[in-house]
Amino acid sequence: MPLTGWLAARLRAHxxxxxxxxxxxxxxxxxxxxxxxxxEHWGVARGLRWATLSIDDLYLTHDEQSALAAAHPGDxxxxxxxxPGTHDIALGSAVLAALGxxxxxxxxxxxDKGAFDGRGDRRxxxxxxxxxxxxDVVVLEGWMLGFSGVGAAAAGPSLARADAALAAYAxxxxxxxxxxxxxxxxxxxxxxxxxxxxxxxxxxxxxxMTPEAAAAYIERFLPFYEVYPDxxxxxxxxxxxxxxxxxxxDRRVCxxxxxxx
Numbered sequence: 001m002p003l004t005g006w007l008a009a010r011l012r013a014h015x016x017x018x019x020x021x022x023x024x025x026x027x028x029x030x031x032x033x034x035x036x037x038x039x040e041h042w043g044v045a046r047g048l049r050w051a052t053l054s055i056d057d058l059y060l061t062h063d064e065q066s067a068l069a070a071a072h073p074g075d076x077x078x079x080x081x082x083x084p085g086t087h088d089i090a091l092g093s094a095v096l097a098a099l100g101x102x103x104x105x106x107x108x109x110x111x112d113k114g115a116f117d118g119r120g121d122r123r124x125x126x127x128x129x130x131x132x133x134x135x136d137v138v139v140l141e142g143w144m145l146g147f148s149g150v151g152a153a154a155a156g157p158s159l160a161r162a163d164a165a166l167a168a169y170a171x172x173x174x175x176x177x178x179x180x181x182x183x184x185x186x187x188x189x190x191x192x193x194x195x196x197x198x199x200x201x202x203x204x205x206x207x208x209m210t211p212e213a214a215a216a217y218i219e220r221f222l223p224f225y226e227v228y229p230d231x232x233x234x235x236x237x238x239x240x241x242x243x244x245x246x247x248x249x250d251r252r253v254c255x256x257x258x259x260x261x
């Protein structure tokens with residue numbers, strides 16, 4: 001309820017000429033999609049027209065990702081989907097721009113994480129859901145949404161290429177009107193959440209990774225959490241409308257938040 005009240009106040013102050021764009025940042029498994037769905041349920045019940053998009057649905061196709069990995073042999077962050085540089089920036093920008101239209105329909109991309117034994121691929125366009133225009137609110141969520149470059153020296157050798165790639169994502173974050181940042185205190189929690197998420201996918205017959213593969217996959221991205229969440233909290237894309245919410249391993253809000261370092 002505090003978050004819906006915070007959001008409602010910003011919606012009331014937003015000009016009706018274009019959709020309000022809310023970003024949700026948080027680690028893999030933190031509950032970004034659940035929070036986005038809760039907001040949509042709340043908004044639609046109040047007569048708001050809604051569209052939700054995850055940056056996970058904006059990954060490169062399987063063929064494009066394979067070509068990217070081949071062009072950068074030995075780079076574990078480009079060997080698989082997930083990190084900066086593995087998304088289709090132009091596609092995301094086109095969809096966000098189209099959602100600002102006054103009439104018609106917009107197809108929202110969808111990505112199949114279970115394709116190619118868990119390596120994933122974009123679904124055919126005929127499988128993308130459509131939303132009718134106009135919309136009042138667009139929610140864009142993603143684990144690295146809002147991250148911005150800290151420079152090669154601060155990022156370190158292992159993240160230098162990814163740090164440079166973050167500049168392109170300003171095409172998305174520049175459209176945000178507000179952001180909610182979900183934070184956790186320990187990277188071990190993120191590792192456990194990812195393994196848990198893949199187990200749910202396998203149980204549902206969706207081709208999720210094995211526990212060993214999920215652990216190896218998430219390990220590539222844990223160094224990001226040592227650098228970028230604090231930087232995002234200090235340098236948010238929308239300083240006047242940035243809400244940090246600390247959550248524990250059970251995904252419940254922590255009573256005492258930790259200040260950014």
